[in-house]
Amino acid sequence: MARKNQELGRFTDVALLVLISLADGQKHGYRMIGDIEEFSGTSLEPGTLYGALMRLEERGWIEPVETAERRKPYRITEGGRDALREQLATLRRIEQTGVRRTGLVWGVS
Structure with a gap:
């Protein structure tokens, strides 16, 4: 499935983690690292x-x-929220495909 937002390019895990961290409010770097x-x-x-x-x-x-x-806080923009939603939807499709193909059942060892 082609991405609607071609600007996403190669979306790194770090970028995803930062956007998720900022999705619930502004934070400075040290607080983001902890979160x-x-x-x-x-x-x-x-x-x-x-x-x-x-x-x-x-x-x-x-x-x-x-x-x-002294610490510089950041916040997510609407464009960032859109990119995060798109990436999470992609990860959800990947996860569902992996579960379906492997027969994995969450919570079962």
Whole structure:
């Protein structure tokens, strides 16, 4: 199935994790790292996170929030929400196909 948004290109796991983290509210980098580790078990290095933040900001999927504090918070944009919804739908199709093809039943060992 072709993607509607060709701009998505190769969607990295880090970008997906950042968009999911920001989907429930603005956060600065350190808080994102903690949130991502909590919900996904993935531990990101600051350089990896900040590289993803730069790429997502360039695409217009996140934006910095004005603040007087030293830490720079970001928020997801509507374009970012659209990209996240599309990627999650793709992952859902992948998961459903994998379950169907393998006969996997969640919760059964």
